Ligand SMILES: O=P(O)(O)OC[C@H]1O[C@H](OP(=O)(O)OP(=O)(O)O)[C@H](O)[C@@H]1O
């Protein structure tokens with residue numbers, strides 16, 4: 001598991017703005033900060049990808065270079081993940097993309113709720129590197145449901161899961177259910193509250209990015 005905010009960097013500044021109740025009133029800034037954390041995590045993941053060597057002609061000579069070789073698919077969970085996805089797409093500009101409409105639906109009881117999934121579109125995933133993005137990894141139920149639904153489109157060579165903020169409960173849940181996936185986090189928080197929200201977290205990422213929903 002990789003955690004971006006383990007030693008102080010500009011990433012902590014972006015996380016602080018995302019969490020701050022006053023700054024997060026500015027939706028444009030909130031979305032842009034999700035995007036910036038996406039860019040930074042994409043850069044970290046890029047260090048694990050494979051590249052091919054080549055020579056590039058400059059105006060003054062030839063430079064030994066490398067270019068990304070690995071086919072990537074970026075999978076994003078609507079709504080909250082859209083700005084985070086944009087950050088990844090800025091780095092991996094030629095990636096293919098998958099979109100999934102998933103959200104927390106009816107509560108079955110005090111301890112459980114259903115994840116509704118009503119839209120999924122994906123390219124073939126066979127042998128590709130899949131990156132599933134969702135800014136909030138709370139219980140882990142959304143990511144688990146989406147991952148297993150995506151496997152219908154082919155078995156990826158490897159899968160990365162990226163989140164801005166995670167709970168220890170969510171991390172543990174994914175570790176046991178999806179041990180083959182590698183986790184990339186902005187920050188790991190304290191716990192989930194009784195409504196399954198991350199504490200201290202940042203609140204409802206989808207509403208903060210796009211406004212409340214009915
Ligand atoms: O780990 P989990 O317990 O599954 O919760 C995390 C999910 O909750 C949020 O989505 P939400 O259902 O609020 O939808 P939204 O993005 O439309 O706001 C978030 O973006 C995750 O997808």
Ligand SMILES: O=c1cc[nH]c(=O)[nH]1
Nearest residue numbers: 138197198203204205
């Ligand atoms: O803390 C949480 C949990 C789920 N979804 C959010 O947006 N925030």
Ligand SMILES: [Mg+2]
Nearest residue numbers: 204205206207
């Ligand atoms: Mg939400």
